[in-house]
Amino acid sequence: MEIQFGLIDFYLVAPALALFLFSCVPLLIKVLRGNVEQNSFATLVYGYVGLVTAAGLFAPTVGTERTAFEGALVFDGISSFSTAIVLFVTGIALTFARDSRSTNPRQFTEMVFLLLNCSVGMLTMVWSNDLIVTFVGLELFSLCLYMLIALSLEEKLSKEAAFKYFVLGSFASAFMLYGISFIYGTVGSTYLPEVFQASQNLLGTNRLFLIGFILLLLGFAFKISVFPFHAWAPDVYQGSPTPLTGFMATAVKAVSIAFMLRLVAAQAFTVERVWPFVDALQWVAVLTILVGNVGAFRQKSLKRMLAYSSIAHSGYILIGIIAAGIGGASMLGATGVMFYVLAYSIMTIGAFGVLHMLETRPDSDLTIEDLRGLGSQRPWLALCMTILLLSLTGIPPTIGFFGKFILFSAAVKQGLVWLAIWGVIGSIISVYYYLRPVVAMYMEEPLLARSNSDSKPMSYFAVALLAFLVLAIGLASEPAVQVVRASLIKVF
């Protein structure tokens, strides 16, 4: 067997290579200076340069349909769209991380290194066209995340969160790997096109393959914190440093959902044997929405509230994944999922960004009371938070409304009316807990005087940018949806 690959393959993976190289630069400088931390702004600039280089190398490959390294990696609509989201979210998270109270100023270099390598793992996963590459990518970003959580300056909660995430994450990925081994055993390969080709036949006849496929989906269900596997999310999200929570809640979910979309694009759900499983999946989606919304309803801590809300949003996205997987008009469902992932990433990391700007100690855990009177003390920040929360609720001119609209209309078109109804019910419940902070910011008297001394200008800019994007993409949702649809049309 002759293995052939050329320069074009290296060109296609260049964004990941660039990210890795630039992540090493600040670390190398720190080592050469005798383990003395350099100026954190300089470190941040290296991170940005890496991200911008990666984006520059990635931009010309948008729109191509290629595979690289003997088909181990694939570059299509799903991967380029997710690559853009990952690079953008990493940039925002880097900005927040430097300003965060819980970032150890003597370990910022390590943090940048781990964050950039985290996105290398994510890129590997969304590009992967072979299950073992998927697994390597998944483990790469998961391991980086465990360490990033434990790096926090606040020690008690973050250590606990890191260990919980580590044990449960490794547990889930062991199950996923077991599923991959079953798929390998029945198909004789882990190459995704071959697996998909065999899946139509094998899902109906081979029980081992069915179990393998379900275990594989379970691994991703854990990562996006779907109902029976959601319990870790509030704990881990609360214990992690806030910028990192935003990063975990968005980038990890975005890449896992992108990969799930690739799995359902094979139309495995149309096999009759899998129908009971699809029915179960619909119930899982409904329960995820309910658990997320009801859980968020009774939280005091804003971080926990957003964690439960992110569970609910996974439920909405799951509706779209089911709509995309059952054949027929699957295109609308897939477009809805991709567009909603974009919307969700922008608004969620923005909301966590606002929270991190209000934190005063490494271990502060903000509640609704801490937001009181923000509207008069820091009006622009309160405005950004309001826009982001309205978008999370799904109020019309924002991106969140159009995302939900496309998802639910896809479900209705596929005959899943009851799922759409549950989605709407969930959104109605969510109005209460999303608007309560808004009420507190504008209508209640402040409890304590807030000093304006640490304004964190870069985080401020990032949050304002995200709030602006929420409105701008919301107002221009028609062309944005067209872009998403055009990028997905070759996959579905």
Place this chain on the structure above:
Amino acid sequence: MPGIEALMHIGIKHYLFLSAILFSFGMLAVLLRRNVIVMLMGIELMLNAVNLSFIAFAKESGSLSGHIMVFFVMTIAAAEAGVGLALAVAIYKKFHELNIRFFEHLRG
């Protein structure tokens, strides 16, 4: 005797059965034990059970890719053990305890 016959010819089913047993043991160790180190051992056991099933399938089908996958999984398992033990050390330094029954600060 058929019983001895079945034991004499060790086939793929035996390997898969053994790997399933090892996997369940690892799972039980993670779920039931409350010691950080034992939980890490459980995770390693699960990954190695998967390795065994990869090897059995590769032997059965005669394709090489299963063997290659085992190398990938071994590397990842080593990395995971590294991170896990580092976390265990950090936890011990902070709590002077390797039992996770003290882990109940995150509730609500």
